[in-house]
Amino acid sequence: MAAETGTPTTLTLKSNDDELFSVAESAAILSVTIRNMVEDGCAGGVIPLDNVDGKTLASVITYMNGISAIPADEEKKKSYRDKFLSDKDFETLADMVLAANYLNMSCLMDAVSAKIAQVMEKKSVGWVRRKFGIENDYTPEEEAAVKEEHKWTFEGVETDDDN
Amino acid sequence: MSTDGQNTDRANLVSRKRKTLDCDSTMAKIASASVGHDDGSDATDKSFSVPGFLREFLMEEFGGDGGGSRHRKLMVIATHTIMLECGFLGFDEKSNAVVNGFRPPRDWPPSGDPFAMSLFYTLPESxxxxxxxxxxxxxxxxxxxxxxxxxVSGRLDIKPGMKDTDMVESEKKDTDLVESKTESEKKDTDMVESETESGKKDTNMVESEKEWEMVESEKESEKKDTDLVKSEKEWEKKDTNMGESDKEWEMVESEKESEKKDIDLVESGKESEKKDTDMVESGKESEKKDTYSVRMKEDQLIPFANIVIENKIGGIDKRTSPGKEVFTFWRTIKDDLAVPLSMDLRYGSSNYFMRLSTKLKLKILESLSVADLANVGSVCHELKCLASSDKLWKSKYEDEFDDNKKDARVSWKMAYRMARYGLSNAELAFGVVAPYELQPYPYPFVVPSDTNAERDMILRAQTYDRRRRR
Incomplete structure (x- = not known):
């Protein structure tokens, strides 16, 4: 353990496509899933993470390292998170939500879902459909009814045209 | 499979065996197999238990055709069955027609190396x-x-020159590009407005939005350049972060290569992707993402085939259950090929959002404003149900109105709406606001939060109305 040797303990994480990553225990335990494993003494050797692929895990570890390097300062952490997520494309974000959920990392989870939500903000219905590849399963009448039903929410809000 | 089913199977086998003896060429055998199958044996049509079906076709297939190609054929047929089991329908790419029922592949390539063939599938809905x-x-x-x-690799079949969905989509998106640019400009101003709220986010976010548009459009026009640069960036990042572990990692990788060959019966998907330690190669990632592949060592298929054959020959002998191997095979094909492919077919390969679980989708929707929620609800049925979720609206309500309301009369969405416009239930029911939301949801999987309260409310409103008219 870290305390005994004086050097930080590192854990080895294995992605579902068999990539191995070393990460400091102090950073890795941001994930409740990993923390539980460590506490249960199951963290010796390699920790297999069956639901995370290598690319995503690399991202997540970057985040773990980054955020754990910041002392308890919510403002700074927040700005780190914003910066960290700013260059991720939607696909990566979706993968990260899944990973964060699996790893039980609430802070990353919140940040990523907020970021994904931000993609949808103030977008037209058509845009969301195309961007997310969602098929319109409404009949024209149903769609009109749904729009009508939601009219009240748009008071005082400008939305983009339905393009 | 029940005993009855097995007996039927066996009867079929016997009759098929006779057929097989009559025929000479493999092609004729396969043809007769498919015809025979279509004519009768409903029992096997309905239940594609892997061993049961394999046994049947082995009789047909391996009668005169042993050696190298038989385990390949076995694998093709097994995969075919699993695909059908997962809801796919056979598809004849030449006539553009759906092949109903179970038909084995007809055009076997000549046996011997290299072996290559393609099968086409579609889904009923699409x-x-x-x-x-x-x-x-x-x-x-x-x-x-x-x-x-x-x-075995599977992907969406996009035929160049044909007016395919994806082609149409990408055309659309090209024209949208201009629009989306103006959109992102709009966003600029929006963001500036919300600056006070969201603090430091602004510039980063606007930039990243644009970048997304760019990335998307460039993917669309199949320029891999930015992707390459992007993934290079990512790999660089990883390099700096993972500095130390890198070497170790590569070593492990090469070890793994050799190990794998020995141990694994089935090597599952995305393999080539993960081995791309080389930066340049990782540029191809976006392309590979849409292709799912399963790789098997042929040697490993032989025992797999043998077990099934033994099972057939041994007849009643159930001790040599092929369970484990067949199950591994089945699971791998299903999880790594059939399921992701059916998702792609249903939602298009770019749909990362709809693939998330309901819980995660809700989590994401939580961050949306009321207007955005309504907007998202107009996208499709599923999102409407999600965007109407009580939990979501309860938190919206609690954020906005500080009255410690414990219980919404109809739904929290209604409660929110009423609180926002200061309406009472009665006013609402009188048509001050269109009572769309009083209608029960037409969707079977949505349970209105409190049906009794709803009915109650309508009734009360009606009596009140009557009284007032008098």
């Missing part, structure tokens, strides 16, 4: 609703032998 100018969407499975491995 076939029922072909829009104008679109061909039926389908997926293609490609079997390929390379050395001692046989690889």
């Amino acid at each position: 076939n029922n609703r072909p829009r104008d100018g679109e061909s039926v969407k389908n997926v293609v499975l490609e079997f390929e032998s390379s050395g001692e491995f046989i690889t």
